[in-house]
Amino acid sequence: DAKTTQPPSMDCAEGRAANLPCNHSTISGNEYVYWYRQIHSQGPQYIIHGLKNNETNEMASLIITEDRKSSTLILPHATLRDTAVYYCIVRVDRDDKIIFGKGTRLHILP
Amino acid sequence: EAQVTQNPRYLITVTGKKLTVTCSQNMNHEYMSWYRQDPGLGLRQIYYSMNVEVTDKGDVPEGYKVSRKEKRNFPLILESPSPNQTSLYFCAIRTREGDTQYFGPGTRLTVL
Numbered sequence: 737d738a739k740t741t742q743p744p745s746m747d748c749a750e751g752r753a754a755n756l757p758c759n760h761s762t763i764s765g766n767e768y769v770y771w772y773r774q775i776h777s778q779g780p781q782y783i784i785h786g787l788k789n790n791e792t793n794e795m796a797s798l799i800i801t802e803d804r805k806s807s808t809l810i811l812p813h814a815t816l817r818d819t820a821v822y823y824c825i826v827r828v829d830r831d832d833k834i835i836f837g838k839g840t841r842l843h844i845l846p
Numbered sequence: 847e848a849q850v851t852q853n854p855r856y857l858i859t860v861t862g863k864k865l866t867v868t869c870s871q872n873m874n875h876e877y878m879s880w881y882r883q884d885p886g887l888g889l890r891q892i893y894y895s896m897n898v899e900v901t902d903k904g905d906v907p908e909g910y911k912v913s914r915k916e917k918r919n920f921p922l923i924l925e926s927p928s929p930n931q932t933s934l935y936f937c938a939i940r941t942r943e944g945d946t947q948y949f950g951p952g953t954r955l956t957v958l
Contacts, residue, residue: 770946779850779936779949780889823888835905836881836889 739763740824745841754811756840758824761805766828769800771809773820774839780823783809819844849873850950852937858956859927867922867953869937877940878920879904879947880912882933889936895920927957 741759748754760769770785784791784798786807791798797810811818823839851870859865869878879894881904891904895914909931911923924931937950 777934777952777954779938779952780947781949782946785946835891838886838888 739826739835740837742822742824742837742840744838745843747843747845748811748814749845750816751813754809754814754818754842754844756809756811756822756824756842757806758809759806760824760826763804763826764828767826768828769798769804769807770825770827771796771798772823772825772836773818774823775817775820780836783822814842814844816844816846818842850937850939850948852935852950852953854953855951856954858958860958861928862926865924865927865955867924867935867937867955869920869922869950871918871920871939873939873941873948874917875939875941876917877947878914879938880910880920880922881936881938882906882931883936883952884933892922892935927955929957931955932957 739762768785768787771783772780773783774780784793784796786798786800788800800807821839821841823836849872853868876897880892881889882892883889890906892906892910893901893904893912895901898914898917901912901914914920935953938947940947
């Protein structure tokens with residue numbers, strides 16, 4: 737079973753920041769938080785990952801709470817091309833056996 | 847840039863007719879995996895391979911076989927396909943040291 741809980745869907749206005757939450761209350765000390773997204777039926781695309789510090793790259797920012805039981809993916813200026821299903825995953829670093837949950841379907845509204 | 851190729855991209859077949867879905871990579875990555883994606887169930891791992899001649903079962907291996915005779919290829923074999931194997935299949939790769947997986951474009955399989 738997936739070890740994360742995400743809302744099934746969210747809406748965000750184009751140009752605004754999209755904040756996608758994820759709960760992972762049973763995360764272990766050696767497990768990382770990863771985010772992927774899947775546009776329509778394409779292969780999932782890596783976005784970002786982190787252990788306990790907040791992370792930022794050219795696509796998004798990842799905010800992890802101090803107790804590591806939840807995190808938020810932030811897309812700073814959402815565009816229509818960001819419409820996708822976003823998956824939050826916890827896994828041991830470099831463990832190839834990963835479990836995708838049902839994700840959050842993000843709708844960007846024009 | 848990592849590239850994963852899957853063939854065929856679409857396939858309609860009948861129950862019991864053996865088929866193979868190929869997966870090839872151009873990056874010499876050690877790790878390769880197969881997933882299936884079904885509505886309401888998300889992505890589930892079928893098999894994975896950590897290197898040549900090393901394969902392990904994922905969460906839903908029943909009805910599938912894989913082989914890893916060379917590093918660049920990781921074919922998925924359905925010896926006797928059944929309708930419940932109708933699904934969208936993805937191959938994924940990553941390096942031994944890598945943190946992220948790169949997914950192929952997907953193969954949509956329909957078993958009648």
